[in-house]
Amino acid sequence: MNTMDHDALREAAGLYVLGALPADEGRQFEAHVSDCAECQREVRSLGAVVNLLPFGLPQIEPPLALRGRVLAATRADTGVSGAPPTLIRRRDFSRTVAWLGAAALLVFAAGLGAYTVSLRQRLATVEGQLREAVDRLNRGELLLASAEREADRAQVRLAVLMAPDMKQVTLAGQPPAPRAAGRAFFSASTGLVFAAANLPTLPPGRTYQLWFLTRSAPVSAGLINPDPGGRVTAAFDVPPAATGAAGLAVSIEPDGGVPAPTGAIYLAGTSR
Amino acid sequence: MLAGQSGSETADHSALERMSRGDHEAVAELYDRHGRIVYSLALRIVQDTADAEDVVQEVFSQAWRHASRYQAPRGSVVAWLMIMTRSRAIDRIRGRRSRPEPMDADAGPSDMPDTAAPVDEQLALTGQATQLRAAVEELSLLQRVAIELAFYEGLTHIEIAERLELPLGTVKTRIRQGLLKLKDRLAGAAR
Numbered sequence: 001m002n003t004m005d006h007d008a009l010r011e012a013a014g015l016y017v018l019g020a021l022p023a024d025e026g027r028q029f030e031a032h033v034s035d036c037a038e039c040q041r042e043v044r045s046l047g048a049v050v051n052l053l054p055f056g057l058p059q060i061e062p063p064l065a066l067r068g069r070v071l072a073a074t075r076a077d078t079g080v081s082g083a084p085p086t087l088i089r090r091r092d093f094s095r096t097v098a099w100l101g102a103a104a105l106l107v108f109a110a111g112l113g114a115y116t117v118s119l120r121q122r123l124a125t126v127e128g129q130l131r132e133a134v135d136r137l138n139r140g141e142l143l144l145a146s147a148e149r150e151a152d153r154a155q156v157r158l159a160v161l162m163a164p165d166m167k168q169v170t171l172a173g174q175p176p177a178p179r180a181a182g183r184a185f186f187s188a189s190t191g192l193v194f195a196a197a198n199l200p201t202l203p204p205g206r207t208y209q210l211w212f213l214t215r216s217a218p219v220s221a222g223l224i225n226p227d228p229g230g231r232v233t234a235a236f237d238v239p240p241a242a243t244g245a246a247g248l249a250v251s252i253e254p255d256g257g258v259p260a261p262t263g264a265i266y267l268a269g270t271s272r
Numbered sequence: 273m274l275a276g277q278s279g280s281e282t283a284d285h286s287a288l289e290r291m292s293r294g295d296h297e298a299v300a301e302l303y304d305r306h307g308r309i310v311y312s313l314a315l316r317i318v319q320d321t322a323d324a325e326d327v328v329q330e331v332f333s334q335a336w337r338h339a340s341r342y343q344a345p346r347g348s349v350v351a352w353l354m355i356m357t358r359s360r361a362i363d364r365i366r367g368r369r370s371r372p373e374p375m376d377a378d379a380g381p382s383d384m385p386d387t388a389a390p391v392d393e394q395l396a397l398t399g400q401a402t403q404l405r406a407a408v409e410e411l412s413l414l415q416r417v418a419i420e421l422a423f424y425e426g427l428t429h430i431e432i433a434e435r436l437e438l439p440l441g442t443v444k445t446r447i448r449q450g451l452l453k454l455k456d457r458l459a460g461a462a463r
Contacts, residue, residue: 014451015444019362020422020429049455051351053423054313054358056404062311062328063321067303070329074299074336 006036013042017050157235163187169248171196171269180230182250182267188243192221195233196267199226202252209253210234211261212242213270223257224250246270280305284349291339299336306350307332310357317361317424327364331356362426407457415450418443 012029015021021029033039160166171182182196194210202208208226211218219242226232238245247270252263284305290298307328314327334356408416414436421427421435433443 011444011448014448015422015429018419018422018447018451019358019426020432020447022428022430045455046451049451049458050423051348051354052404052454052458053408053419054309054316054354055401056408057309057312057316059308059401060312060315062307063325066311066325066328067300067307069325070303070307070332071296071300073329073333075296077333077336 006038009036010039010042013039014046017043017047157193160185160187160191160193160235163190165189167271169269169271171248171250171267173198174265174268176200176252176264177266180267182248182269184248184269186238186245186248186271188238188245190238192236192238192248193233194221194224194236194248195231196224196226196250197231199230199232199250199266201226201228201230205255206252206263207255207257208232208250208266209257209261210236211249211251212238212245213247213249213268214242214245216241218249218261219245220257220259221248223253280350281348288335288339288349291336299332302335302349302353303332306353309350310353313354313357314361317358317426318364323364324361327357327360330360334360358423366426404458407454410457411450411453412446414438414442415446415453418446419450422447 009029009032012021012025013033016026016029016033029039033043166185166187169184169186171184173180177198177200180196180198180200182194184192184194186192192212199208208224210221210224212221219239221236221238221242222234224232224234247268249261249265249269250267251261251265253261284302287298287301287305291302310331311324311328314331315321315324318324318327331353335353411419417436418432421432422429427435429440429443429447432447433440436443
């Protein structure tokens with residue numbers, strides 16, 4: 001390789017440790033680095049710099065409850081690392097390590113196979129979140145409500161609660177979930193704030209969907225995802241077709257939601 | 273100057289070793305020492321407290337599961353936690369946008385050979401955050417924004433160039449210059 005090509009590669013080291021290389025360039029860089037001591041040094045030294053960046057962030061104290069949650073999660077885990085590492089050639093990976101702090105590299109000398117174990121376990125652990133992310137990607141515009149608009153959430157709730165046209169809707173648990181209960185604050189001009197408790201955990205492939213009950217067909221507000229305790233709060237936009245809604249209902253639907261309700265109703269109520 | 277740093281690193285290695293033998297108290301110890309920085313990094317990336325809490329839990333669960341693979345004292349446990357945190361946090365925000373994925377900064381093993389840890393890394397463990405922040409402040413706006421877009425939002429250099437409406441070459445150069453400047457400032461501080 002000539003000097004000019006190598007300079008270009010070495011300059012990619014900084015991008016590599018930041019995780020800023022697209023997959024193909026990253027793989028190319030990794031293939032080179034495994035054989036090049038100079039680039040390894042570059043990765044190590046720049047990786048050490050990148051490692052320090054989080055220490056300059058504002059240090060925010062996590063909620064007290066998180067400690068118990070973390071410890072409970074590890075207690076639930078047997079701590080066994082899983083299947084023995086298997087040898088996987090690097091080019092079989094679609095993902096490989098990008099951000100390499102020099103010292104951190106050294107912890108992972110177990111071999112490439114350990115990565116596949118961690119990926120399986122990680123998928124199992126975050127299955128719910130992945131499902132939700134896929135939901136959002138697959139949903140069409142009609143179904144995609146503003147429920148997850150993070151930054152706006154607090155403002156929407158407050159605005160709804162203070163809106164002059166705010167109506168309260170109490171939802172009662174229906175036969176599939178007699179202990180479930182819900183309450184919503186609905187302002188046709190501003191939005192919908194919804195809260196529920198005691199919603200049963202759904203099997204894989206199923207989700208809860210919230211509907212505005214209008215004089216014509218029900219209009220979807222969006223999908224709701226209770227936590228493991230069966231509780232959920234969410235805020236939604238009110239689509240134009242739903243401004244005259246007189247009630248709300250929650251049904252069980254396939255993952256990703258549907259344009260019209262198909263499944264059993266779990267919660268329902270009308271506004272006063 | 274590096275007071276307390278070696279103490280923490282030794283204690284971290286000891287905790288990890290005990291975790292590898294199934295000691296749950298060791299997880300508590302690691303969390304008490306590093307939970308805050310893990311949470312702070314997660315929060316910076318995912319910008320949502322519930323998601324950040326999930327990331328923290330995932331990170332410590334992963335640390336717990338992988339502790340048994342831990343080798344004798346080498347490298348920085350905090351750096352290991354940071355890598356996992358960033359990886360999971362970036363994955364989470366990528367799930368919110370449908371984009372083709374760049375290299376995944378996951379905490380997987382690599383086939384890089386074993387090498388000694390650079391001294392600059394130890395600076396982090398002294399808690400000299402002010403020094404780091406000062407070094408970051410010295411970067412030009414473009415250098416800093418480009419680095420932060422890459423590190424905290426998981427964008428590729430192509431995506432950064434699009435976002436900032438700049439030529440790709442400019443973005444790559446700024447990132448490289450910024451990292452070299454940081455390295456220079458922080459290495460100077462460690463002496």
